[in-house]
Amino acid sequence: KNQVEQSPQSLIILEGKNCTLQCNYTVSPFSNLRWYKQDTGRGPVSLTIMTFSENTKSNGRYTATLDADTKQSSLHITASQLSDSASYICVVSAGGGFKTIFGAGTRLFVKA
């Protein structure tokens, strides 16, 4: 069964600290993996997209990693800011067709 599991469900950190969010998937055949940021009451916004051959990709203070062998991805946020408070959603697409599986998201709270 194609699944995407994210952990933790929620996370509280202090402003300026780093954090890492996890995504494990069982989607097959794998096509690509994306991380989205969703502010409360808004639609998700793309942060990174990685294909099978890519194992790291950065977007400013956000760095995503992908281990296609263990089917795990992580999103590392460096020097967190209050504006990083949001839900972070891991999305995995299967090869061919339109099969896309969304994780339930990790809710990040950054405190001053």
Next chain:
Amino acid sequence: DVKVTQSSRYLVKRTGEKVFLECVQDMDHENMFWYRQDPGLGLRLIYFSYDVKMKEKGDIPEGYSVSREKKERFSLILESASTNQTSMYLCASSIYDGTGKNYGYTFGSGTRLTVV
């Protein structure tokens, strides 16, 4: 930048009403999608369309229909709204690269629908 616009941010409807949610994108994308998002469940695909007048059922199409008469517009229709359709509805579009693979969804801001 691609822009996906949903007509309403918040909507309150009565049980049994017919509800139309409109979505317009301005970058000539072939693919358009409707998702609903509920706490703890993530995004679930209702319907998608890969061309004008073409539509495919997603994972939870029951109680919904869609219309795509023009390439830029994809409408979600709740034929007879029920309280269990209270949710956040998200429209998205993406480019078709010819291989059937999906890259880079662009989402609208969402419509929070409450059915009372």
